[in-house]
Amino acid sequence: MLHLLNALLFIAVCICIGRALLPSQSVVARSRGEEFAVSYTLGLAAVVILCNLMFVIGLTLGVAVGISLVAASAALFYQSKRSANFAPSPFANVITCGLLAVGSLSLIATVAYPINEFDAIYHWAYRGKVLLFNGTPLTEAITGIVSNDNFGRVVTHPNYPLGVPIIEAFSSYFSGWSDRWVQLPLGLWAASMPWLVAFGLRNLSQVAIRLSAIATAATPILYVTNFTENGWADLNNAGTSSNMMLGGGSDLGVMCMLTLSAALFLRATSSDCKRLATCAGVALAATAAMKNEGLALMIVCMIACVAALVFKSRPMHTIGFFAASAIICVAPWLGIRAQIPAIDENYSEQLTIENVMHFAGGANELVEKSPLAMSGRPQIGKDGIPTRRSLVAEAFVNEFFDMRSWGLLWVLALISVGLVVKNLDSFNYRWLVLVIVGGVLLYFLILLVTPWNFPSLRTKGIPERLLVHLVGPIMLLLGHALSSIEPEDC
Amino acid sequence: MLFTILSRVHSLSLLLVLTFLGATIIGAAKTGFVPDHSRYDAAEFQNNKGGSRFIVSVFPNPSGKRILLLDNAATDPVLAATVPREIVDKLYNALIRKGLTVIHSYGMALDEIEGEFDAAVLIYPSDDYVNADFTKLAARLEAKVLFDYCAGWSSADADAAGLMHMNFARTYWPHWLDSEMRQFVEYMQKATAAGDGILWVPSEALSTTAARARWFLPLNYYLAPRRFYLYKPKEGTSFLTEYFQWVKDYGETRPYENQVRMKSHPRALSKLTKMNTARTLNEEELQIAADRDVQWILFWRHQADFKICDFELVDIETVRGWK
Numbered sequence: 116m117l118h119l120l121n122a123l124l125f126i127a128v129c130i131c132i133g134r135a136l137l138p139s140q141s142v143v144a145r146s147r148g149e150e151f152a153v154s155y156t157l158g159l160a161a162v163v164i165l166c167n168l169m170f171v172i173g174l175t176l177g178v179a180v181g182i183s184l185v186a187a188s189a190a191l192f193y194q195s196k197r198s199a200n201f202a203p204s205p206f207a208n209v210i211t212c213g214l215l216a217v218g219s220l221s222l223i224a225t226v227a228y229p230i231n232e233f234d235a236i237y238h239w240a241y242r243g244k245v246l247l248f249n250g251t252p253l254t255e256a257i258t259g260i261v262s263n264d265n266f267g268r269v270v271t272h273p274n275y276p277l278g279v280p281i282i283e284a285f286s287s288y289f290s291g292w293s294d295r296w297v298q299l300p301l302g303l304w305a306a307s308m309p310w311l312v313a314f315g316l317r318n319l320s321q322v323a324i325r326l327s328a329i330a331t332a333a334t335p336i337l338y339v340t341n342f343t344e345n346g347w348a349d350l351n352n353a354g355t356s357s358n359m360m361l362g363g364g365s366d367l368g369v370m371c372m373l374t375l376s377a378a379l380f381l382r383a384t385s386s387d388c389k390r391l392a393t394c395a396g397v398a399l400a401a402t403a404a405m406k407n408e409g410l411a412l413m414i415v416c417m418i419a420c421v422a423a424l425v426f427k428s429r430p431m432h433t434i435g436f437f438a439a440s441a442i443i444c445v446a447p448w449l450g451i452r453a454q455i456p457a458i459d460e461n462y463s464e465q466l467t468i469e470n471v472m473h474f475a476g477g478a479n480e481l482v483e484k485s486p487l488a489m490s491g492r493p494q495i496g497k498d499g500i501p502t503r504r505s506l507v508a509e510a511f512v513n514e515f516f517d518m519r520s521w522g523l524l525w526v527l528a529l530i531s532v533g534l535v536v537k538n539l540d541s542f543n544y545r546w547l548v549l550v551i552v553g554g555v556l557l558y559f560l561i562l563l564v565t566p567w568n569f570p571s572l573r574t575k576g577i578p579e580r581l582l583v584h585l586v587g588p589i590m591l592l593l594g595h596a597l598s599s600i601e602p603e604d605c
Numbered sequence: 606m607l608f609t610i611l612s613r614v615h616s617l618s619l620l621l622v623l624t625f626l627g628a629t630i631i632g633a634a635k636t637g638f639v640p641d642h643s644r645y646d647a648a649e650f651q652n653n654k655g656g657s658r659f660i661v662s663v664f665p666n667p668s669g670k671r672i673l674l675l676d677n678a679a680t681d682p683v684l685a686a687t688v689p690r691e692i693v694d695k696l697y698n699a700l701i702r703k704g705l706t707v708i709h710s711y712g713m714a715l716d717e718i719e720g721e722f723d724a725a726v727l728i729y730p731s732d733d734y735v736n737a738d739f740t741k742l743a744a745r746l747e748a749k750v751l752f753d754y755c756a757g758w759s760s761a762d763a764d765a766a767g768l769m770h771m772n773f774a775r776t777y778w779p780h781w782l783d784s785e786m787r788q789f790v791e792y793m794q795k796a797t798a799a800g801d802g803i804l805w806v807p808s809e810a811l812s813t814t815a816a817r818a819r820w821f822l823p824l825n826y827y828l829a830p831r832r833f834y835l836y837k838p839k840e841g842t843s844f845l846t847e848y849f850q851w852v853k854d855y856g857e858t859r860p861y862e863n864q865v866r867m868k869s870h871p872r873a874l875s876k877l878t879k880m881n882t883a884r885t886l887n888e889e890e891l892q893i894a895a896d897r898d899v900q901w902i903l904f905w906r907h908q909a910d911f912k913i914c915d916f917e918l919v920d921i922e923t924v925r926g927w928k
Contacts, residue, residue: 217619220626227633228640236781237842241826248799248830256830260838266804266893269825269833271842295638326612333619342625348646354629355644458839522618523611530608567844593612600608 118293122286125162125300126155128187133158135190136397138390143382144202145314148211152310155303156375157394159282160401166246166281167404167447175250176281180288205313205324217332218306224338224354225302225361229294235363237271240297243283247292252277253454261456274455276448278372278405279365297363304367305337305360308374312590315378318385319598327594333522334590336360336583337367340520340576357576366580368405372398373412374587377550380437381543381591384430392433396440403445408581411462411557413441419549428542462561470564474503481568506569507562507578511555514579528589531596538599547592554585640782647685648756648774655696659773660724660752661703668704670748671721676728678712686755686774688728696726710734715742724750730757739766760912761785767876772910780817781826786911790827792874796918802832802899803918806890808882808906809861811852815909816845820916824903834897836860852907860887867927875914882906882917885927894921 133154137143145153162183169179204211230240245256259268283297290296309328316324335342340358343349349356360367379395382388399416402409420434479500515525528551538544558581562569636644650656661667676693677683688696700707710718714733724746727734735757743749743766751763756774761784763770780786797803805821822842825833835841836858840851867883875881882904886894894902902924906915 217622217626220623220630224626224629224633227630227638231640231779231781233779236826237822241829244826244829256832260842264893264896265837265889266834266897267838269805269821269835269838269842271822326609326616329616329619330612333616333622335618335621335625338622339625342621350624350628351632352644352646353625353632355632355640359629456839458843518618519621522621523615527608527611527615530611567846571845597609597612 117290118287118296119299121288121290122296122299124289125282125286126303128183129156129158129162129300130154131158131187131190131194132161132183135193136161136390136394138388139197140200140202141198142388143386143391144317146204147201148204148206148214148310149314149317150201152307153314153375153378156307156311156371157379157398159300160372160375160398160404162285163278163281163401163404164397164444164447166285167277167451170251170253170277171447171450173251173253176246176284176288177250180285183285202317205317205321206328210325210329214309214328214332218303218309221305221338221361222299222302225298226295227354228362230298230363231355232357232359232362232364234357238275239279239363239365240283240294241270242275242277242280243287243297244292246277246280246284247287252280252451258455260458272458274407274452274457276365276404276406276409277451278368278401279363281404283363301363301368302361304371305332307371308332308337308587308590311371311374311378312587312594315374315381315591316594316598317382319594320601322601323594323598326597327590330522330524330527330593331586331590334524334586335522336520336524336579337370337586340579341517342519344519360580360583365406366583369402369409369412369584370586372402372405372409373416373584374591376402376416376441377547377588377591380433380546383433383437384543387430387433389432389436392436393440396437396442397444399437399441400444400448404448407462408558408561408584410445411561412554412584413445415553415557416550417441419546419553422549423542423545426539426542426545428540430542465564465566466560467564471560474563477502477504479503480506480570481566503563503569506573507559510562510569510573510578511559514582517579520579524586524589527593531589531592534596534599538595541595541599544592544595544599547588547595550588551585551592554588555582558582640778642776642778642782645776645778648776649686650688650692650754650774652773653692653695655692655694655699656754656773657696657699657703659771660700660726661705663724663748663750669706670723671706671708672700673708673710673718673722673725674728675710675715675725675734676712677731681712681729681731684730686730686757688754693728721745721747723748724752726752727755727757730755739763739768742766743768759784760910760914761788764875764877764912764914769877769880769914770912780820780911781823783823783911785913786820786823787827789874789911789913789916790824793824793828793831793918796873797828797831797901799830800832801901802834802897803901803903804834804890804894804897804899805836805903805905806884806886807855807861808866808884808904808917810856810859811907813907813909814849814852816848817909818907819848820905820911832897832899833903834893834899860890863887865927870917870919870923872914873918875917877914880906880914882915883919883924886924891925891928894924 166179230236257273260270260273282300286297309332312331313324313328376395376398383391399413403413480503532548535548664670697707749768751768751770753772756772756776760770840847864885868881870883902919904917
């Protein structure tokens with residue numbers, strides 16, 4: 116019971132802080148549902164960044180928890196002084212109930228089992244335990260994997276970001292660790308998504324908001340990949356395989372934070388609200404604090420901002436606040452990362468022009484040294500080794516047409532991107548298109564130059580686990596596209 | 606118009622989503638919201654040739670050894686994880702060719718089977734065979750060995766009766782759900798203090814590159830904040846390619862060479878004294894233990910199936926005393 120209460124306390128702290136960070140409803144209108152989802156995820160982003168800041172200046176999780184509690188109390192007081200006139204919900208009651216039901220089921224499914232997936236246990240929860248027991252990531256438990264002699268501490272991928280571990284450690288700070296309940300705050304990723312999308316689209320038509328929010332909740336990869344691929348066996352074993360996206364992993368965290376950032380940024384540009392732009396930057400920095408890929412997505416968002424400036428309608432001030440807050444807020448994590456051994460995934464080292472040209476020019480796939488990793492796959496002779504680019508391209512195309520994981524999401528995305536020619540005047544439209552195309556291109560390039568055997572990565576859910584990060588911007592773009600054709604079609 | 610219709614069609618995926626969420630929650634409720642092996646595919650014996658070499662290799666002189674095959678009668682229902690009849694026949698013929706005596710049980714209750722044997726092989730995971738009284742069975746097995754082709758027996762229960770249990774079936778549940786591993790975690794939680802340092806030391810050559818054999822990962826997680834030290838963890842904990850190389854590299858260092866196996870050292874959990882993994886440490890290992898403020902040495906045998914007989918925790922003072 117104490118574990119549950121501690122997790123609920125974390126959620127409450129995030130909501131209080133998030134609500135206080137948002138401008139008043141008279142400046143940025145939102146419904147109750149949107150307020151809850153945006154406040155929670157924004158507060159969570161702020162807490163994660165605060166914790167990273169504490170760690171980098173040598174303080175511990177306990178200090179961050181204390182400051183968060185004080186901040187939440189102050190936020191509560193501040194909020195009580197502000198009027199709260201919620202905007203009407205964009206959804207009919209039946210849709211609201213449906214979205215709440217799906218969200219609740221996803222939350223229950225998340226905590227139905229204690230953490231029960233390889234990455235969630237060893238890459239994320241272990242780090243969460245380190246933060247809980249040691250108070251900081253800058254400790255031998257993580258940095259001690261390398262040493263001058265041949266021995267070191269057991270830890271996987273030491274330089275993975277601390278977003279999920281911070282959430283888990285905070286959620287068990289007073290109660291002690293619980294493999295089940297540390298997942299509770301993480302169970303709200305998928306549940307928050309439709310409301311974040313609705314918030315980002317609020318200035319558009321009701322039909323566009325409704326269709327986009329429902330489409331978001333209906334996208335299977337928010338919960339699971341390739342479900343029913345093995346027929347009835349998948350039904351019997353549901354929730355036990357690594358295909359489950361819900362749980363203690365961090366891909367949904369990246370997705371949710373990027374969605375929040377995009378939604379806040381879109382509203383900031385349309386309302387010219389610097390405070391909201393700053394919040395969007397905080398959320399973007401939190402994207403980078405969830406997974407290493409988040410840092411790359413942050414750069415994509417920045418480049419998209421610059422590239423989207425080429426046409427008229429240029430919200431320079433908003434972009435300035437967005438970029439500045441994102442860079443400032445990501446700095447603590449970069450400071451920590453610089454002190455942790457970079458092992459296994461050093462994309463900046465791999466993503467060189469020379470490497471890209473090598474594989475783009477038709478270089479062969481790398482040979483997998485481990486016979487274990489090759490088990491179940493046909494052995495390939497020296498003459499029959501396919502090119503890396505063909506394997507990666509095939510994987511992407513397969514994913515785009517995998518209805519079990521994506522529904523029609525990529526078809527809708529393609530049409531929406533195509534409609535940019537009709538919406539060149541809209542900065543938001545241009546920016547979303549650039550983020551999505553840039554994100555897909557980024558992941559294609561990363562996988563093109565990966566030092567690992569690509570077919571081995573494919574069996575581990577790559578690239579779908581990366582592409583899921585882009586669901587939010589795609590749904591926001593879908594809303595804009597639907598709204599742009601509404602007079603004719605909707 | 607088409608675009609809007611496509612958006613609505615996409616929303617039909619909600620049916621798939623609700624099916625998944627419903628199946629997940631109902632499935633979890635069936636096992637009390639705790640994952641157990643029943644929620645995964647049944648174990649499978651994957652050696653199509655019968656795997657007679659597993660049995661033969663245990664005996665220095667296999668000729669004349671009596672092997673009890675605990676299989677099913679033709680009329681018995683085929684249970685999940687039952688070894689197919691054609692593979693059992695291949696196993697039978699191969700053992701006979703090598704001079705062993707093989708007796709089928711054909712589903713007969715264990716208590717009704719007469720005679721003495723050297724070893725037993727689980728082919729058919731019926732309740733009677735899986736829940737065998739290992740003490741009684743041990744009294745009837747000269748070599749004290751159990752070969753498990755269905756992953757049906759508990760190696761901890763077998764160990765308690767002095768039986769060496771070897772599983773050869775492929776299991777599909779994740780390694781952190783291994784009940785013997787959980788039992789060992791509980792033992793270590795009691796035996797060691799939260800901040801203790803523990804050095805992993807292999808008792809012999811690493812014999813497998815199976816990913817499941819990386820028991821240092823779950824022990825490190827479930828026993829945090831205890832400090833676990835391992836040889837080149839950067840490679841050992843990494844992707845399979847790196848881990849494969851780690852096994853090869855560690856094998857080449859031969860840290861156990863010229864060390865003395867301490868088979869007389871009393872075992873904490875296992876009853877299999879001959880399987881004791883404790884040994885003396887080489888100079889490098891002793892230095893690491895001193896440098897890292899290590900309180901315990903965890904001797905281990907690198908195997909995919911977690912067996913408590915493959916692990917022995919010994920305090921550093923005792924180990925130092927062996928040198």
